[in-house]
Amino acid sequence: MRRPSRPSGNYSNRLENKLALIDKNGSEPKSANSQGRRVIIIGAGPAGLTAAYELCKHSVPAVVLEADSVVGGIARTVNYKGYSFDIGGHRFYTQWDEVQKIWEEILGDSFLLRPRLSRIYYRKKFFSYPLVAKNALFGLGLLEALRTVASYLRARLSPSPQEENLEQWLCNRFGRRLFENFFKTYTEKVWGIPCSEIHAEWAARRIRGLSLASALRNALWRRKRPGAKTLMNEFHYPERGPGQMWETLAARLRARNYPVLTDHRVVRIRHRNGKLTGLTTAGPEGEKHFEGTDFISSAPLREVIDCLEEPAPEEVRRAASRLRYRDFLIVSLIINRKDVVPDNWVYVHDPSVRVGRIQNFKNWSPAMVPDPNKTCLGMEYFVFKDDDLWSSADAQLIDLAGKEIAQLGLVRPEEIEDGVVVRMPKAYPVYDRGYLEEVNTIRHYVEQNLTNLQLVGRNGMHKYNNQDHSMMTALGAARNILGAHCDLWAINTEPEYQEEKTPPGGGELPRPAYEEPPQVGAPKPTCLE
Numbered sequence: 001m002r003r004p005s006r007p008s009g010n011y012s013n014r015l016e017n018k019l020a021l022i023d024k025n026g027s028e029p030k031s032a033n034s035q036g037r038r039v040i041i042i043g044a045g046p047a048g049l050t051a052a053y054e055l056c057k058h059s060v061p062a063v064v065l066e067a068d069s070v071v072g073g074i075a076r077t078v079n080y081k082g083y084s085f086d087i088g089g090h091r092f093y094t095q096w097d098e099v100q101k102i103w104e105e106i107l108g109d110s111f112l113l114r115p116r117l118s119r120i121y122y123r124k125k126f127f128s129y130p131l132v133a134k135n136a137l138f139g140l141g142l143l144e145a146l147r148t149v150a151s152y153l154r155a156r157l158s159p160s161p162q163e164e165n166l167e168q169w170l171c172n173r174f175g176r177r178l179f180e181n182f183f184k185t186y187t188e189k190v191w192g193i194p195c196s197e198i199h200a201e202w203a204a205r206r207i208r209g210l211s212l213a214s215a216l217r218n219a220l221w222r223r224k225r226p227g228a229k230t231l232m233n234e235f236h237y238p239e240r241g242p243g244q245m246w247e248t249l250a251a252r253l254r255a256r257n258y259p260v261l262t263d264h265r266v267v268r269i270r271h272r273n274g275k276l277t278g279l280t281t282a283g284p285e286g287e288k289h290f291e292g293t294d295f296i297s298s299a300p301l302r303e304v305i306d307c308l309e310e311p312a313p314e315e316v317r318r319a320a321s322r323l324r325y326r327d328f329l330i331v332s333l334i335i336n337r338k339d340v341v342p343d344n345w346v347y348v349h350d351p352s353v354r355v356g357r358i359q360n361f362k363n364w365s366p367a368m369v370p371d372p373n374k375t376c377l378g379m380e381y382f383v384f385k386d387d388d389l390w391s392s393a394d395a396q397l398i399d400l401a402g403k404e405i406a407q408l409g410l411v412r413p414e415e416i417e418d419g420v421v422v423r424m425p426k427a428y429p430v431y432d433r434g435y436l437e438e439v440n441t442i443r444h445y446v447e448q449n450l451t452n453l454q455l456v457g458r459n460g461m462h463k464y465n466n467q468d469h470s471m472m473t474a475l476g477a478a479r480n481i482l483g484a485h486c487d488l489w490a491i492n493t494e495p496e497y498q499e500e501k502t503p504p505g506g507g508e509l510p511r512p513a514y515e516e517p518p519q520v521g522a523p524k525p526t527c528l529e
């Protein structure tokens, strides 16, 4: 097991502290501006805790209010009978030295550098991830390879005249056969909509100038880009899961008199004369009131608008009610076997099962299992809250997960000892058609009418922010209170912030739509909560 190392020179030089770039005036935070300030932070996920940490470093009083009984938000770690698991595996990956430094500051030697192996499982075979053209073509046998090539040639000779959706776009470039084998099922499992409803623009933006022929050419002749290995093949991870990071930070804040109050759900927000004045929380101890001079929220945008005591204009409330989320549930199975697969996680492309991805937590860190002779597999299901799966009883879900892992041929039924279910609502903000206008309507209203409130994080900005992006928005918000001028909305917009977006050389095929949410069609009323 490797302990943390500083990022390679290339990595850190290219991507120096980006926060300086987003401070419009290039100014340093001024502690003098913070006199008499008291900051109220909504949410104790990575964003909320990072904001408090930065304010603590500058001695600005702050309190964090968390609805849940634990900290970490989506990046928490759950413990069941000594087995630890994430809500989906959480790699710690960042292009900002500053974020890396905070992680190392918090966890020191417990912040591990781990090798990565993740593959695609399809028709009881493993395929490399990212998918490599040669592997995809010949992995299913010669006959399927011939069919795939024939399907590709057919697509080239008579392409679909329309390229409006992801299905048409991919079939035109890779042939229907490859699309159906490797792109369709997983993308649809993750986003819950057919590829024919996903805009082609999403693929066109991400995957330029790539086709089956060019991927094969790359595989045969082009050398791999130097440097790609570091980003793809290793990642940082806390010894006892991501929750360890956020629990340690919360404990440190509390020790320095920065309260992190769990079971405090913000239910009402008061505002007057263009400013927030206070909040009311509800929890087991009843209602409580908090007053402050500055506010930072990582709660879902929709919730913030719903909580306003003086309601926002109709147009803003309508925009908030139209924001959609994809929910997520994980069934963790305890397996009585030392080693099941060597992977950290496996993408399940098989359409005959509903599980989308399988996490193998002991390969993230050996400390995630209490007994080295056992394995804990996290069966991940991407759902909407009104799906049958979400409302199924835990026992039914454990049964389903057990049957699916056995059907996939990875585990024998008698090896499954136990299981547990965790549901995470609003795991993914959905980018449907028009979502950006809705977000901008809310953002504009907040900037004009709630001038001492800053929106940060993932659902807090309805943006597909990872932990590091969420932390950067939080650092920016804290520094704005200290006198800087950071544009939080500029974070996670540059292509270079994305880890695995552009298909590099080496014959890789585009990834299904799970690294970044695609734009989907108009909202279906059934998907609204």
Ligand SMILES: Cc1cc2nc3c(=O)[nH]c(=O)nc-3n(C[C@H](O)[C@H](O)[C@H](O)COP(=O)(O)OP(=O)(O)OC[C@H]3O[C@@H](n4cnc5c(N)ncnc54)[C@H](O)[C@@H]3O)c2cc1C
Pocket: 042, 043, 044, 045, 046, 047, 048, 065, 066, 067, 068, 071, 072, 073, 074, 075, 087, 088, 089, 090, 091, 092, 093, 264, 265, 266, 267, 298, 299, 300, 303, 328, 427, 428, 456, 457, 458, 459, 460, 465, 466, 467, 468, 470
């Ligand atoms: C399946 C999955 C896998 C992921 N994998 C990775 C990964 O590998 N690497 C990575 O960096 N990121 C990953 N992420 C993203 C990561 O989880 C988020 O970026 C991160 O958790 C966002 O932090 P946040 O603080 O903005 O939001 P959250 O984690 O959502 O925290 C917000 C907090 O606010 C609280 N809250 C909400 N409403 C209220 C209210 N009214 N009052 C008080 N509190 C409230 C919530 O309970 C929550 O604790 C993954 C996400 C998912 C769903």
